[in-house]
Amino acid sequence: MTVVRALARPLLSMIFVVQGANSIRNPEPLVPKAQPLTDRLVPLVKRVAPPQVGDRIPETTVNLVRLNGAVQVLGGLALATGKGRRLGAATLATTLVPVTVAGHPFWQVKDKEARQAQRVQFMKNLGLLGGLLLAAVDTEGRPGIAWRATHGARAAKRETRRGVKAARRETGRGAKAAKREARQLAREAKQAARLAKAELT
Template identity: 85%
Template sequence: MRALARPLLSMIFVVQGANSIRNPEPLVPKAQPVTDRLVPMVKKVAPPQLGDRIPETTVNLVRLNGAVQVLGGLALATGKGRRLGAAVLATTLVPVTVAGHPFWQVKDKETRAVQRIQFMKNLGLLGGLLLAAVDTEGQPGLAWRASHGAKAAKRETKRGAKAAKREAKQFAHEAKQAAKLAKAELHIG
């Protein structure tokens, strides 16, 4: 099921991302208010070597977002880096949704309804991406394996210590018995 679901989920991102790279201009007016607020915040928190590489123009930001969506979509679809790809797509979807479907700003009732549906569709995609980002395909995740590995090691150490204690006690008992037997033989002989 995953082999079918991942490409289906990623298809919109690959197609729309490619369109954004080839023809970003129609998206610029909606993206501009979001990029104007988001870019300064990102530059403020990003390390200087990364912050200096963030494009200044909205056209280039739209293209960059498109490229990220294509790469994330391909990673998700192919299964190579699927969890990272899904997480990256989820991250890009949030500003795209806010910029593309701000239904709360629309006055016309019909247009507002359409934008609300598109907004909710994107929330559904976001939910699917979040599931894909945490999907370990039925195998324990790294965090689970690390914590359970530590518990297993602790348990095995306790077992080993108990076994060593038992063996030492048994050895001491046998040594005591041997000493008694040797003492008894000395008295007899």
């Protein structure tokens, strides 16, 4: 791991760990903003998700805020420590979307200054989302799964083509050698026939 990654990951995850811990300890101040979103999303998720998942989703907004906070703490620690960093970053990105929509709906604010402040917070969260997405796809310079799959298939095709060409060459060489051998045997047979005929006369 490079020095930049060692510094960037904890810096990026710090706000999620701190805010997540605050959400677990004191969720009530966040409930009024989260309530409109959870009232719409929870029934939808329960309808779409398999029963074993849907039955485990908390009913109350307080518990949903706490659950989101716990996920942010775990995702932030995974990203900061590097243990499961890509999954942690992807998880944080997933939690950030509803938090941003519920927490900073600047399009609903009438007051011009308040709307501007909410827009700035919304844009900051979009910047964090971009950073998390980059962290989620960061392979530390090693080829990712998609790259390996694509290039592995291409390499296999190249090797197959080379193998076919080599087999054709070897087949061609074998056929030429067999023809030479047959011609040589035919010449020897003719000479033997001539010698036998000369001896008889």
